[in-house]
Amino acid sequence: MKQSQGCGCNETASQNRHKLSTSGVGILGSMDDLPSCAPEPDRPGAAYEKPGYRLCSYVDRFIPTDAGPVPLITPRLTKDDLVSTFLVRCGIGRHSYTVSPGLYAIGNPDKNSEVLVTANFKLTFDHLRKELAGIHAWVLVLDTRGVNVWCAAGKGTFSTRELVKRIKMTSLEKVVDHKRVILPQLGATGVSARDVKKQSGFRVIYGPVRAKDIPAFLNHDKTADKTMRQVTFSLYERFILTPVEIRMALKPALMFALAVFILSGFGPGFFSFAGVWDRGWPAFFALVIGILSGALATPVLLPHIPFRQFAVKGILSGAVFALIFLLLSAPAGHGISGLTALFLFSVTVSSYLAMNFTGATPFTSPSGVEKEMKRFIPVQLAGLALSSGLWIYSAF
Amino acid sequence: MKELRYLDDVSTLVLDPDKCVGCGLCTEVCPQAVFEMHRNKAHIVDFNACMECGACVNNCPSEAISVGPGVG
Numbered sequence: 001m002k003q004s005q006g007c008g009c010n011e012t013a014s015q016n017r018h019k020l021s022t023s024g025v026g027i028l029g030s031m032d033d034l035p036s037c038a039p040e041p042d043r044p045g046a047a048y049e050k051p052g053y054r055l056c057s058y059v060d061r062f063i064p065t066d067a068g069p070v071p072l073i074t075p076r077l078t079k080d081d082l083v084s085t086f087l088v089r090c091g092i093g094r095h096s097y098t099v100s101p102g103l104y105a106i107g108n109p110d111k112n113s114e115v116l117v118t119a120n121f122k123l124t125f126d127h128l129r130k131e132l133a134g135i136h137a138w139v140l141v142l143d144t145r146g147v148n149v150w151c152a153a154g155k156g157t158f159s160t161r162e163l164v165k166r167i168k169m170t171s172l173e174k175v176v177d178h179k180r181v182i183l184p185q186l187g188a189t190g191v192s193a194r195d196v197k198k199q200s201g202f203r204v205i206y207g208p209v210r211a212k213d214i215p216a217f218l219n220h221d222k223t224a225d226k227t228m229r230q231v232t233f234s235l236y237e238r239f240i241l242t243p244v245e246i247r248m249a250l251k252p253a254l255m256f257a258l259a260v261f262i263l264s265g266f267g268p269g270f271f272s273f274a275g276v277w278d279r280g281w282p283a284f285f286a287l288v289i290g291i292l293s294g295a296l297a298t299p300v301l302l303p304h305i306p307f308r309q310f311a312v313k314g315i316l317s318g319a320v321f322a323l324i325f326l327l328l329s330a331p332a333g334h335g336i337s338g339l340t341a342l343f344l345f346s347v348t349v350s351s352y353l354a355m356n357f358t359g360a361t362p363f364t365s366p367s368g369v370e371k372e373m374k375r376f377i378p379v380q381l382a383g384l385a386l387s388s389g390l391w392i393y394s395a396f
Numbered sequence: 397m398k399e400l401r402y403l404d405d406v407s408t409l410v411l412d413p414d415k416c417v418g419c420g421l422c423t424e425v426c427p428q429a430v431f432e433m434h435r436n437k438a439h440i441v442d443f444n445a446c447m448e449c450g451a452c453v454n455n456c457p458s459e460a461i462s463v464g465p466g467v468g
Contacts, residue, residue, distance in 0.1 A: 154449065188425035188451035206424050224424075231427040233400055303399045361400075363428065365448040367464060368403035 056099070057081070058129065063105055067171035072105045075133040081126055088123055089240060091247035097122045101143035103170040107136035111177040114218065116207070117163065118184065119144040119152050131211040135218065138175060142166050150362075153190030160192050164199045172202070182207045182222070185229060231362040238299045241360050245295040249353055253291055256349075257284055263388060267395035275395060282334070283391065285325065286342040290349025293321040298354040302361075310364075311376035314354025315347055322346035338394030341387045348383035351376065407446035408464030413437055415460035422452035422461060 048055055048062060057078055062069035077085075088094040101120045106129060107113075115138040118128050125141065132139075142162045144152035152158035167173075167181070180203045183191060193204035208217050208228035217224050264279035265271045298305065298317045305313040322343045334342070355376060358364040409430070418436035423429075428445040431438045431452065438460070440446075452461045 150449075153451075185425060186427060186451075188455055189449045190454070192454045193421065194455070194457050209427060226429065229424065229427065230429055308401060308403055358402075363400050363445070363447055364402045365407050365446060367408055367448060368406040371403060371406055 058099075058126075059104075065105075066174040067103075070103050070105045070138075070175070073129055073139065075106060075129050075131075077126055077130050085123060085126065089243055091244040094123075094244070096146060098146035099125045099141060101141045101166060103172065103175065104139040104141060105137075106132050106139055107134065109136045109138050111175070113137050113176065114222075115140050115172065115176060115181045116214070117142060117181050117187065119147065119149045119158055121146050121148045121152075124148045128211045128214075131214055135215060138172075140166060140170065140172070140181065149184045150186040150189065153187050156190055158187050158190045160190070160195045160199070163191060163196055163204075167200045167202055179203055180205055184211070185209045185224070186231075233302075233362055235300065238302055241357075242296045242299050245299060245353070245357060245360065246291065249291050249295050249356075253287065256287055260284055260287060263391060264395075266392050279334075279391075279395065282329070282342060283345065285329070286322065286346045287349060289321050289325045290318055290346040291353060293318045293346065294350035294353025295357070297321065298350065299357050299360075309355075309372050309376070310358050311351045311355040311372055311380070314351035317354065318347035318350025319343075321350070335394050337390045341390035341394060344383050344387035344390070348380050348387060351383070352380050355380075401444065402447070404444045407443060407448055408462075409440065409443065409446045409448065410462045411438060411440050412460045413439075415458045417458045417460070419457055421455045421457070425451040425455050427451070 048059075056071070057080060058073045059071040060074050061072050063072050064070075084093070084097065088097050098120050099122050113136050116128070116132075117140045118124055120141045120143055128139065142152075142158055143166070144157040144162070147155065147157060149158055163181070163183075172181075173179075179201055181196075182205045185206045186209055188206055191204065193206070196202060196204050205222055206224075207214060207222075208224045209231055210228070213224065213228040217228065260283040261276050261280040264283050265273065265276040267275045267279075294314045294317070298310070298314050301317065302313065305316055307313055307316070325346070326339055326343060355372060358369045358372070411431075416437050418433070418438070420433050420438070422431045422438050423433055427449065428442065428447060430440055430442050430446050432441045433439070446463070448463045450463055453463050
């Protein structure tokens, strides 16, 4: 995250680099004269240092082009990259995880090398560059406000307009002799190849969905086979999304937890703090079970849970986990109404969060989600009301 | 995506075969393999796989395809 914020790669790129190498580095040079000093370690980036700027860790050096110096990036991910990838996958700092938009180089590209277009979400950028080891290409990063290609295309930031603007801003026609750019296929949702050609003169070629298929795509005369053109949603692809799902559920869950404890206080003496404590915890755990079922178990087990509607999958998964929880913990003294309340609460939370997961999948249509929500939001509200009523009733 | 299917009969995808010029770009951009080319015309071969992402609509040169909401 650190290296991405305000590191100003592009600003550095647009400066005169000879001027840079003499400003800031002179002090270090004079220190070399002192015999007692340890030898200056080899720092290839030192020549590009400039006061007030920090060289991005993924930039090796700058290479000259007819449109000025362009940062050469490395396909290697550092430990910092991996740590911040982990944090972003957990939903920490993912809204400001960006790289500066503009033109980058990888390998040893020349005027005939391909131009690969991508988004300025650093997770996307890292994902792309790590697949480009051994490839000589230009990488054109669009300003998608730190959002991945597909979502940005849907939101209209990975767009015809931004692509045309970025081609002009980077003077791409001076950097390459050809007139073509390769876009990730999922960018097609926001881009019209025909309009790009009309407005910039550059022809759009849609590459594969996944960055890992780019080497094969380039080796096969820029053609993608059917598997490269289709999205997948494997176990790993589903699992990797769940930390963010859980994190997004945390804030409303905190409100719910508070409400659950307060509700648990109501009883024969109108309100008791003993009730808050004794009855609050089982209800709280029912909430946790609902969250784990809806935001973790349902996404991971998705194709194995029957029915297509996510809300129903959430109900099934929630029912199973709630039953296991109630059987194992056997909270006594709640009666059948209390146990039913806890069960219903877990199932409702699970159903809602499972339905929420439709937004993270690559195969649900907005029309389908709308249909499902119209049907199940009332069901979930009823479940919530019923479980709250039963829970209070069971205290008497 | 054979193992994971969403609701049937909900997509707003419409293809006008008369307007299709047979460029095949829709078969290229669709991430769900909804289209196939037969005798120089695009055909919808898997309507229920459509997730209404709008990639085909954006890139069709002859406005032969339309889809409702269009934001995936």
